[in-house]
Amino acid sequence: MTGRRLQEISSVSSMTTGPSASKMPSPALFFFLGGLVTLIILLVLLFVFRKKIKPEDIKKLVAVVRRQPAASTDVFSGNLRTITYFDFKTLKKATKNFHSANLLGVGGFGPVYQGRLGDGKLIAAKKLCLNKSQQGESEFLTEVKLITSVQHKNLVRLIGCCSDGPQRLLVYEYMKNRSLDLIIYGKSGQFLKWSTRFQIIVGIARGLQYLHEDSPLRIIHRDIKASNILLDDKFQPRIGDFGLARFFPEDQAYLSTTFAGTLGYTAPEYAIRGELSEKADIYSFGVLVLEIISGRRNTDLTLSSEMQYLPEYAWKLFETANVINLIDPKMKEDGYVERDVLQAIQVAFLCLQPHANLRPPMSEVVAMLTCKVQMTGTPMKPAFLDRMRTKDQNISWDTITEAFPSPLQSESPSVAKPST
Structure with missing residues (x-):
């Protein structure tokens, strides 16, 4: 009985290691097929994403993220430092609703108002007049990008800005003796x-x-x-x-x-x-x-x-x-x-x-x-x-004077070299 049982086990073992076992797929084939399916899925998702979501929607999404109304959040990054985003309500309150008594001056960009933030800090808020200004949206963006790229004691310091709906303002440190x-x-x-x-x-x-x-x-x-x-x-x-x-x-x-x-x-x-x-x-x-x-x-x-x-x-x-x-x-x-x-x-x-x-x-x-x-x-x-x-x-x-050439290479010849 025992001998017959050993014979059956030997027979089964030979069947599992026979020709049919050699026909099972290898692990390399599984990896290849899995990678191919994953690539096809990614391509399909990318196609759907580009069809359904337009570039304009992406820009709007970025704009919404940038306009989160937290006055302490830095959202515009410059080469040397960042500036702070202010919501319009904060600046309206700081300038007492842009009261004429707080008007510091009017330029091509628009009026500039003195203001006081909640922490007592004095500011100068320059308000862009989109309809009346000689400058416009491009000048607003230029000033924000440029002034955050430079920093020097003899350049005015931009504290922050406001881009809230149609409102565009630049917020500077207040200069006591004005212009x-x-x-x-x-x-x-x-x-x-x-x-x-x-x-x-x-x-x-x-x-x-x-x-x-x-x-x-x-x-x-x-x-x-x-x-x-x-x-x-x-x-x-x-x-x-x-x-x-x-x-x-x-x-x-x-x-x-x-x-x-x-x-x-x-x-x-x-x-x-x-x-x-x-x-x-x-x-x-x-x-x-x-x-x-x-x-x-x-x-x-x-x-x-x-x-x-x-x-x-x-x-x-x-x-x-x-x-x-x-x-x-x-x-x-x-x-x-x-x-x-x-x-x-x-x-x-x-x-x-x-x-x-x-x-x-x-x-x-x-x-x-x-x-x-x-x-x-x-x-x-x-x-x-x-x-x-x-x-x-x-x-x-x-x-009044004679014609003059284009500004080219040489520098001023009228200055002597430093004396040692």
Whole structure:
């Protein structure tokens, strides 16, 4: 009985290890088929996803995520830091419903209001007027992206922004002494002594040096003027309003672009031919320096004809050795160091030279102002732009000086190397 049982077991064993067992699928075949099925499923899902969900829906989804109304949540990332998102209700409350008593000023972008957040922090909220503004949505996005990419003590600091429905606002740190134009044009009743004016001039120069030469991105502001220079409680200047600013390729001498900026501060090659480079900012800086020293606007049609355009008037005084008469009479009463004022005026003339390639870079301007290098030579006569009304009241442009070439390679030859 036992022998018969062993025979049956042996028979079964031989059947399981016989030819039929050799025909079973191998593990490699299972892996191949499984991978193929998984790939087909993924392709089908991808096809359905692309058909059902449009790119516009993805953008809307991202927008909804960005607009989560938590004032403490950072949603816009810059190269160096992030800014905070504010909902419209928060800013409306901070400015007391944008009350006229809190109005700090009005620019091309729109009105700027003083506000106080719940924690007591003072802010300046710049509100975009989509229907009335000379600038628009693209300028709003430009300013947010650009100002979060740079950070310097002489650039205004953007705290946050608001993109809530149709509302577009930029939220800046509050500057106690507001904008430079209110002081130097005599609107505020404040007086700036020479040491403070010089501090402002050097601070603006250092801010421009950072934008042109030292920031991670090469940036041209395009609208350097007194109203875009803000002053903190110690009268340290901060360059503001980057709505017209442009990123500038490192490998190009200039860009051909449509003019945007403020007449009176505009470099001739940019106003006439649309040739934009950092030398356009340097020209604007030269005009601004003359304004700070003289305490008057670059254009004042209430004055006699020879005094109406500040750069032209200043050059006439320079040619007749009477440039000291350019100085603000109030500053004369307070006292100043004549040598330092005259040096600042000459630096302004170097920045106003007709050939863009003769204007010194801002690093040299800073060095000249702080006496780290010596100035040599005499600046050329600036290329004045005379604005004359035609019969149809459109503005035409004529250059008083001779024709000038495009801004090309060489830098200013009028600055000596630092002495050791």
